[in-house]
Amino acid sequence: MTEHHEIIEAGWNFDNSYARLPEALFTRLDPTPVRLPKLSRFNEALAATLGLDAQALQSKEGVAVLAGNRVPEGASPLAQAYAGHQYGYFTMLGDGRALLLGEHITPSGDRVDIQLKGSGPTPYSRRGDGRAALGPMLREYIISEAMHALGIPTTRSLAVVTTGEPVFRETELQGAILTRVAASHIRVGTFQFAASAGNGEELRALADYTLQRHFPDADTGENRYLALLREVSKRQAELIAKWQLVGFVHGVMNTDNMALSGETIDYGPCAFIDAYDPATVFSSIDSQGRYAFGNQPSIAAWNLARLAEALLPLLHSDEDQAIQLAEAELSHFAELFQRHWLSGMRAKLGLLNEEPDDEALIEDLLNMMQKHRADYTNTFRALTFDKLEETGMSGSPEFIEWHKKWQARRGRQQESEAASHQLMKSSNPAVIPRNHRVEEALDAAVDEGDYSVMERLLDALSSPYEHSGKQAEYCSLPDPSSRRYRTYCGT
Ligand code: AMP
Numbered sequence: 001m002t003e004h005h006e007i008i009e010a011g012w013n014f015d016n017s018y019a020r021l022p023e024a025l026f027t028r029l030d031p032t033p034v035r036l037p038k039l040s041r042f043n044e045a046l047a048a049t050l051g052l053d054a055q056a057l058q059s060k061e062g063v064a065v066l067a068g069n070r071v072p073e074g075a076s077p078l079a080q081a082y083a084g085h086q087y088g089y090f091t092m093l094g095d096g097r098a099l100l101l102g103e104h105i106t107p108s109g110d111r112v113d114i115q116l117k118g119s120g121p122t123p124y125s126r127r128g129d130g131r132a133a134l135g136p137m138l139r140e141y142i143i144s145e146a147m148h149a150l151g152i153p154t155t156r157s158l159a160v161v162t163t164g165e166p167v168f169r170e171t172e173l174q175g176a177i178l179t180r181v182a183a184s185h186i187r188v189g190t191f192q193f194a195a196s197a198g199n200g201e202e203l204r205a206l207a208d209y210t211l212q213r214h215f216p217d218a219d220t221g222e223n224r225y226l227a228l229l230r231e232v233s234k235r236q237a238e239l240i241a242k243w244q245l246v247g248f249v250h251g252v253m254n255t256d257n258m259a260l261s262g263e264t265i266d267y268g269p270c271a272f273i274d275a276y277d278p279a280t281v282f283s284s285i286d287s288q289g290r291y292a293f294g295n296q297p298s299i300a301a302w303n304l305a306r307l308a309e310a311l312l313p314l315l316h317s318d319e320d321q322a323i324q325l326a327e328a329e330l331s332h333f334a335e336l337f338q339r340h341w342l343s344g345m346r347a348k349l350g351l352l353n354e355e356p357d358d359e360a361l362i363e364d365l366l367n368m369m370q371k372h373r374a375d376y377t378n379t380f381r382a383l384t385f386d387k388l389e390e391t392g393m394s395g396s397p398e399f400i401e402w403h404k405k406w407q408a409r410r411g412r413q414q415e416s417e418a419a420s421h422q423l424m425k426s427s428n429p430a431v432i433p434r435n436h437r438v439e440e441a442l443d444a445a446v447d448e449g450d451y452s453v454m455e456r457l458l459d460a461l462s463s464p465y466e467h468s469g470k471q472a473e474y475c476s477l478p479d480p481s482s483r484r485y486r487t488y489c490g491t
């Protein structure tokens with residue numbers, strides 16, 4: 001009896017604080033059951049950190065929860081309402097194919113959202129079917145877990161289950177549901193929704209809630225809503241700098257895909273750059289290059305301005321003064337981003353102190369890399385291990401000149417060469433989820449039901465700064481024919 005009880009509960013410990021917010025912000029709704037749930041991938045390590053019983057979650061009852069066929073005790077499922085600027089245009093959105101089961105409180109007291117993505121239609125589905133396909137859900141699993149291992153704040157992936165039901169996109173695909181774990185799913189778009197709905201009560205409640213949940217220390221009395229804007233900007237500056245430092249292109253930085261927690265969210269058309277080029281775009285529908293690699297910092301600033309607009313009524317009763325306050329706050333973003341990026345770049349080059357010319361040294365390297373179409377990840381790895389021929393630039397006089405300058409610069413610091421090398425090792429990943437490797441893993445899993453390719457990839461991605469021998473195979477580049485990589489939004 002006891003054992004049965006344990007199997008069913010699996011350690012879930014739900015609280016539902018979001019469900020206590022004003023009703024306009026969500027719709028209560030249960031997941032739509034699926035025909036034949038089957039576990040596709042389960043994240044044992046994440047389950048352990050969440051205080052969940054991995055074995056119980058992989059049992060029949062456990063999988064029924066991950067498939068939305070059974071609502072666990074204490075959960076109170078709901079679809080969150082939000083709006084958003086998509087490619088610059090404002091739209092009403094909301095969880096169209098996801099449900100928040102509730103917030104799980106971990107044994108150490110952390111509060112995380114447990115969300116099922118692909119769990120069936122909701123009032124916010126518009127013309128969509130509310131479902132998701134196996135390939136894209138496994139892709140989110142792989143890339144989000146890789147981002148986490150790279151040290152980048154991100155939503156996590158606890159499990160993927162197949163539904164036993166088809167989903168129809170251009171072709172018939174296997175349906176799947178991802179269990180997403182997040183600090184929260186509060187987006188810039190959630191604030192845009194709150195600001196445009198109701199009488200102001202929703203907006204204030206959401207702002208107070210977000211402050212309490214994510215920035216309890218910022219709520220010190222002065223203008224608490226200005227403090228909220230400041231703290232969100234700080235986290236975004238840090239996050240986007242981390243993206244730029246590893247060459248991550250999010251691909252669809254609409255305001256509904258920017259989380260106030262500072263986590264990377266919504267892995268649709270994202271991908272990592274190979275040849276260094278700020279104009280890199282992977283998404284097939286981003287024809288204008290709005291969300292190109294090099295635009296990400298300025299798009300983040302644009303999105304923060306939309307957040308500030310939503311917050312205006314809370315910042316000051318006089319609109320002009322509210323605008324002034326918001327503008328003054330947001331004017332720091334570019335500098336904040338640059339500071340994080342520069343310090344990350346110094347680390348990538350093994351520089352432990354600061355010199356005024358560092359920025360020029362870094363820019364010179366990046367310009368050369370762009371000109372020679374040098375692979376971003378492999379170039380920094382080659383510099384780390386002094387394998388200059390692997391930069392693809394070693395024959396070039398300007399590179400030789402640059403290298404001399406860099407060596408001289410490293411020599412001028414007090415710290416030992418070993419410390420500098422160590423810093424480079426821990427700042428330059430050996431492996432990133434290279435597009436052709438991710439595709440290969442997904443093809444085997446989705447088409448053949450062979451998960452071994454994905455398992456090996458996930459293993460290599462789990463310790464990107466280890467630089468072990470077994471990771472070497474993941475450093476190789478795709479052959480030229482597959483280099484025009486495209487990602488698709490219709491996930
Ligand atoms: P995304 O591009 O994934 O950020 O999604 C944008 C909006 O479309 C969100 O409101 C999603 O919930 C919704 N959406 C995406 N795919 C579907 C689908 N298959 N069915 C219903 N809504 C969807």
Ligand code: MG
Binds near residue numbers: 256257266
């Ligand atoms: Mg989204």
